[in-house]
Amino acid sequence: MLKMTKPREDETRTSAKKAGVITLTGQLAKALVQLAGLIAFSHLLTPRDVGLIGMVAVFLLLGELIRDFGLSQAAIQTAELSHGQASNLFWTNALVGLVMSASLFVAAPAVADLYNEPALSSIAPWIAVTFTINALQMQFQVRLARDFRFLTLTLTDVFSQLAGLVLGLIAALLGAAYWALVVQLLVASATLLVLRAGTARWVPGAPRREAGMSALYMFGLHSGLAQLVQYVASNADSFTIGIRWGAAPLGIYNRAFQIFSAPANQLLAPLTNVALPILSRQRHEGRDFYPLLLKAQIAISAALTFVFAVVGSLSEPLVRLALGSAWRESAPLLSILSIGGAAQALSFMAYWAFLASGNARQLFLHSLVTKPILAVAIVLGSVWGLTGVAWGFSLGLVVSWFISLGWLAKCDGMPARVFLSAGLYVLQSGLVTGAVLWLLNSKFGDHAPSVVILSIGFLAGGAIYATLLCLRKSNRTVFRSVLSPVAARVKPLLQRN
Known part of the structure; x- marks a missing residue:
């Protein structure tokens, strides 16, 4: 049973103040990465390129919300979280992520018709892949947070953003136009999954009946509805x-x-x-x-x-x-x-x-x-x-x-x-x-x-x-x-x- 343990003074378990300093420092680095991307892409792309991704982003944010639906907050705030409970939440996230990916893939032509932008029919299916990637990542993030491994959370976040920016800019310089932003998003999501799965020191088990799941799902339901x-x-x-x-x-x-x-x-x-x-x-x-x-x-x-x-x-x-x-x-x-x-x-x-x-x-x-x-x-x-x-x-x-x-x-x-x-x-x-x-x-x-x-x-x-x-x-x-x-x-x- 994984409890809300008190942080310890070492590299991975930190006090509240140190956790805040680590997170703030990491977010400053991430902000600099994203600022560099914002400036660079603004000079390499047109307002229409950015607007096309903005149109799909409306559905991207909806899918991201539904595929988690408050389950990460439920897992973090509970006093104790067993391995079985965490595993069930992992597979729940994964299943919902797959459903959301398939839904946007099928709905791509309708999205294009809604905005009267044919390009969206080819952009949306690729954006849909991120739902599944991010769903698989979520419970690894929860494990790192519950273990107070904020340094690992921060470093993986910064490195994934940096990887997405570098490859996205390369694509933009090669003339990929709005596809450069798609590349950036996919690379950042995939890199984050690999890094956090590799550092969380946790492997999900098979889904099974587990006590306490109804309370977690109910908390997640209310939190998810609020986010919706x-x-x-x-x-x-x-x-x-x-x-x-x-x-x-x-x-x-x-x-x-x-x-x-x-x-x-x-x-x-x-x-x-x-x-x-x-x-x-x-x-x-x-x-x-x-x-x-x-x-x-x-x-x-x-x-x-x-x-x-x-x-x-x-x-x-x-x-x-x-x-x-x-x-x-x-x-x-x-x-x-x-x-x-x-x-x-x-x-x-x-x-x-x-x-x-x-x-x-x-x-x-x-x-x-x-x-x-x-x-x-x-x-x-x-x-x-x-x-x-x-x-x-x-x-x-x-x-x-x-x-x-x-x-x-x-x-x-x-x-x-x-x-x-x-x-x-x-x-x-x-x-x-x-x-x-x-x-x-x-x-x-x-x-x-x-x-x-x-x-x-x-x-x-x-x-x-x-x-x-x-x-x-x-x-x-x-x-x-x-x-x-x-x-x-x-x-x-x-x-x-």
């Missing part, structure tokens, strides 16, 4: 744009959305593998995990809000420098989406609270309320074009955060006012910083190189933002606890030199 509702809402923008305006406008929006979503994808999603087992362990031991979650909210939201403040206020020089003039229409969309990005970071803390507290059913019910609001806001915003879609998406994220706090206060006794106060202060600091940088860019943006504006903006914005945050005592306490271990390691090195 979230999928419908979160992809309403891409689906609406693709249907109404076609591949090229979707490509423009997609590039803005990729830059907007990169910070959250590179930080929050991987940190779930760290946060969920640690918070769940505290709950199983009868301890209150909300103080730890509050510290995580302050530290993580502070970092991401600064990123969104800089990116949103300086979107024009950023897009001009990184993507080129062909993508200039993405800049205003990026500014608008960045507003919702800060709220999304705060909402992710609530998502962790729902899962760690075992309230998967409440998460589903919460999603039934908040996600339709997001979808309706996006569809209504589309009346005003791409800009309206972006505003709808951002406003929907802000509303969802407020609702999640009230919901957790009722169903799990979360100190919502404390979380609300801390979050609003961070958002306020980000808005002030962003406003100053926007004024800076509006005054000097046309008279200075983009790299100069971005550099000055980053440094000046960092100074303003840090000053504002540190005016609040609780923030200073959290930052001191995060930075003290780093300072303790760096100081001897400086003294030695």
Whole structure:
């Protein structure tokens, strides 16, 4: 029986702080890899190439959601997981992954007809292969997370992304056009499976009747249904744009959305593998995990809000420098989406609270309320074009955060006012910083190189933002606890030199 064991101090079992440092460092490396790909592909491919993959991505995300359907979260949050239970979950994932692959393969012509893009009939079957590959990988990821082997999780993630990027760029340079993005996706998925299967030190057994499976499946069902509702809402923008305006406008929006979503994808999603087992362990031991979650909210939201403040206020020089003039229409969309990005970071803390507290059913019910609001806001915003879609998406994220706090206060006794106060202060600091940088860019943006504006903006914005945050005592306490271990390691090195 695999229990929620406490981490040990060696290369593979780490403390919570060390796990966070490892994950953050790895995600920084992964972010650099993906940023390099974003820039390179933007110069090698057209908006239509990117838009075609964006159209298929709507179905890719749906398949990815269904083939897991919350089973990975169920396996991570449970106090004990036997080898038989893990094996059953592995084969369940594999079966659903195969079904999803076959479904998209058969539906490829219908997808092409839906968007009136014949190229999708040949792209979709290849994208479908990733459902099975990723389904086979999932329980190896769970095993690594439950063993607190966050270094292995991080390294395999970074290396798989790097492999996909290298081969994808080679294909693009050879003139493969949108097929280069397909190559990137397939190589990254296959590499991740091989690496994690080879390092997990676990081999699934044959499926068999096993006690406790119904509870795992029920948790997974509620979690998966919540993610399904979230999928419908979160992809309403891409689906609406693709249907109404076609591949090229979707490509423009997609590039803005990729830059907007990169910070959250590179930080929050991987940190779930760290946060969920640690918070769940505290709950199983009868301890209150909300103080730890509050510290995580302050530290993580502070970092991401600064990123969104800089990116949103300086979107024009950023897009001009990184993507080129062909993508200039993405800049205003990026500014608008960045507003919702800060709220999304705060909402992710609530998502962790729902899962760690075992309230998967409440998460589903919460999603039934908040996600339709997001979808309706996006569809209504589309009346005003791409800009309206972006505003709808951002406003929907802000509303969802407020609702999640009230919901957790009722169903799990979360100190919502404390979380609300801390979050609003961070958002306020980000808005002030962003406003100053926007004024800076509006005054000097046309008279200075983009790299100069971005550099000055980053440094000046960092100074303003840090000053504002540190005016609040609780923030200073959290930052001191995060930075003290780093300072303790760096100081001897400086003294030695």
